Every structure is written in structure tokens, then in C-alpha cells.
Amino acid sequence: MSRLESFIRRLTAQRDILDMICREMPLGEGPVIELGLGNGRTYDHLRERLPGRRIIAFDRVCQANRKSMPPDCDLILGEIDETARPFIGINAALVHADIGSGYDDLDALNLGWLSGLIVDLLAPGGIAASGVPLSHRELHPLPVPAGIAKDRYFLYRRS
Amino acid sequence: MSRLESFIRRLTAQRDILDMICREMPLGEGPVIELGLGNGRTYDHLRERLPGRRIIAFDRVCQANRKSMPPDCDLILGEIDETARPFIGINAALVHADIGSGYDDLDALNLGWLSGLIVDLLAPGGIAASGVPLSHRELHPLPVPAGIAKDRYFLYRRS
Numbered sequence: 001m002s003r004l005e006s007f008i009r010r011l012t013a014q015r016d017i018l019d020m021i022c023r024e025m026p027l028g029e030g031p032v033i034e035l036g037l038g039n040g041r042t043y044d045h046l047r048e049r050l051p052g053r054r055i056i057a058f059d060r061v062c063q064a065n066r067k068s069m070p071p072d073c074d075l076i077l078g079e080i081d082e083t084a085r086p087f088i089g090i091n092a093a094l095v096h097a098d099i100g101s102g103y104d105d106l107d108a109l110n111l112g113w114l115s116g117l118i119v120d121l122l123a124p125g126g127i128a129a130s131g132v133p134l135s136h137r138e139l140h141p142l143p144v145p146a147g148i149a150k151d152r153y154f155l156y157r158r159s
Numbered sequence: 160m161s162r163l164e165s166f167i168r169r170l171t172a173q174r175d176i177l178d179m180i181c182r183e184m185p186l187g188e189g190p191v192i193e194l195g196l197g198n199g200r201t202y203d204h205l206r207e208r209l210p211g212r213r214i215i216a217f218d219r220v221c222q223a224n225r226k227s228m229p230p231d232c233d234l235i236l237g238e239i240d241e242t243a244r245p246f247i248g249i250n251a252a253l254v255h256a257d258i259g260s261g262y263d264d265l266d267a268l269n270l271g272w273l274s275g276l277i278v279d280l281l282a283p284g285g286i287a288a289s290g291v292p293l294s295h296r297e298l299h300p301l302p303v304p305a306g307i308a309k310d311r312y313f314l315y316r317r318s
Contacts, residue, residue: 001229002200002203002204002207002208003198003199003200003203003204003224003226004170004173004174004200004201004203004205005174007170007200008167008170008174011163011166011167011170012167014163015163015164017166039162039261041161041163041166042161042163042164044160044161044162045161045163045164047161048161049161060197065162065261065262066262067162068162098286102198102224103224103225111186131257
């Protein structure tokens with residue numbers, strides 16, 4: 001399968017999972033946390049699907065299209081494992097993490113902190129969606145929508 | 160429509176158009192020219208669909224994933240409107256251009272040279288596919304595959 005085809009399937013999985021969360025899963029009252037703003041496309045999608053919900057976006061540097069720029073107060077730049085620490089305990093309803101490098105070997109080395117951080121940001125019962133697999137005793141895998149291949153995108157609920 | 164949804168539709172249109180070209184349209188013998196390598200995903204797709212065909216990729220700077228890196232001899236870096244000039248007359252069978260900035264107003268200002276360059280690179284009867292509309296008396300619009308919205312992706316044949 002070409003990388004273009006694989007990317008289309010990944011983005012489609014991302015959209016379908018976010019849509020399932022927003023439409024079918026009762027979310028708590030906390031904010032949404034977007035780890036990895038990137039171009040801002042999923043930020044834009046979440047903003048459209050969850051009107052009025054605070055979305056706090058993190059990235060190393062800002063690369064967002066101006067059409068998807070969060071307000072200054074909700075855009076946190078710098079190394080995410082450091083900049084997110086002050087937000088521990090914020091009781092997020094949903095954390096969406098899309099911070100893979102495109103290299104599985106590098107991600108395995110560099111994202112060891114991600115699962116623990118997500119647990120610390122989520123409210124009890126909160127939802128995590130991630131482009132890389134997470135591993136933590138408080139994160140319980142949930143089924144993804146039909147048609148999404150195993151290992152394409154990942155969904156969890158915190159204890 | 161969210162920017163994520165719009166992007167999925169754009170990539171799907173891109174894939175479907177490239178697949179239609181590779182499967183259904185008899186291509187001449189010349190090389191394929193990729194204007195805007197980016198991450199290298201469409202380069203990878205074309206390489207898979209057109210095995211053995213030379214693909215010459217241009218970009219301002221190299222941002223390609225190492226899985227989609229062209230050989231040095233087929234990767235031309237720098238301002239495309241300048242670096243492509245020595246290739247004028249190469250009689251390309253196909254030119255694929257994906258160099259929009261994500262800002263329509265900027266693209267309209269900055270890509271005035273694109274249509275003429277593509278004509279100069281293509282063999283007579285050659286095919287151009289582009290993420291931005293092209294305009295040149297020698298480029299004749301072709302129908303795109305069913306399901307692709309008007310103005311999502313563009314296909315032409317050179318006189």
C-alpha cells in the first residue's frame with residue numbers, strides 16, 4: 001500500500017474516531033486537550049463538532065494554518081512533555097494526541113512519557129484518542145468504529 | 160465542512176486522479192515530474208503505480224520522509240520556478256503539481272508561472288494533474304473521476 005493510501009486511511013480513521021467520540025460518547029465537562037496541533041486540521045474538526053468547548057492545543061512550534069489558529073490563551077508552545085506539566089489535574093474530558101514523527105522507531109524512543117501524561121491530564125472516565133498506541137494500567141482500550149484497521153488509530157478510556 | 164474533512168476529500172481526489180491516469184490513460188515515454196515533493200506521499204504512490212518510470216521531484220527544501228526519498232539525481236531543491244528551467248523541453252509524460260500554500264490568495268499571487276512551466280515541461284499530449292487550477296491555451300481540461308467535487312483537483316492534457 002502506498003504511503004498516500006496509508007495516510008488517507010489514517011486520516012479517515014482519525015475523523016471517524018473523533019466523530020464517534022463527539023456524537024456517541026457522553027463527554028464530561030472538562031476541556032479538550034490537543035497534543036500536537038500541526039496544521040490545525042483536527043483542531044478545526046473538534047472545534048466544529050464540539051461548539052463552545054474549550055480546546056487547549058500544544059505543539060513544539062506553531063505550524064497551524066491561520067484558519068485553524070487557537071486563541072493565544074489556548075495555544076501552548078514548546079516541548080510538550082514540559083509545557084503540559086502545569087496542566088496536570090485539569091480533568092480533561094478528551095485528550096487527542098497526534099504527535100508521531102512518521103518514524104515508528106523514533107516514536108518508540110521519544111514518546112515514552114506520553115501515556116503517563118495523558119492519564120495525568122484526563123478526568124476519571126475521560127477519553128483518549130491517539131495516533132500511536134498508549135500503554136498505562138489506567139488506560140483501557142475501547143473498540144474503534146467498523147472499517148478501521150487494527151493499529152491504525154487508538155482509543156482508550158481512563159479508569 | 161471542517162478542514163480535516165476537506166483535506167481527506169482532497170487527498171482522495173488526488174489518489175483517484177493519479178490512479179485513473181496510471182491505469183486508464185496511455186502515457187508517453189517521458190519521465191514523470193513531481194512539482195512539490197512535500198512529505199513524499201504522492202511520489203511514493205506514483206512510484207508504486209508506475210514501476211520503472213523515472214520520476215523527477217522538485218521542492219524548495221526537502222521535507223520528505225526517508226521512506227519516500229528520491230535518489231539524489233532525481234531530487235531538485237530550490238525555488239521551483241528557477242530550478243525547473245533547465246528541464247524545459249524534457250517531454251514529460253505527466254506533470255503532477257501539488258504546491259499550494261493552503262492560502263488561496265497567496266497561491267493566486269505566487270503561482271502565476273506554474274501553468275507556463277508545466278506546458279514547457281510536458282510532451283505534446285502529456286498529462287497535467289494539479290491541486291490548483293491551471294490556465295494556458297495549450298492546457299485542455301479533462302473530466303475527473305466520478306465523485307470528485309468541482310474545484311477539488313484539476314486534470315489537463317497538453318495540445
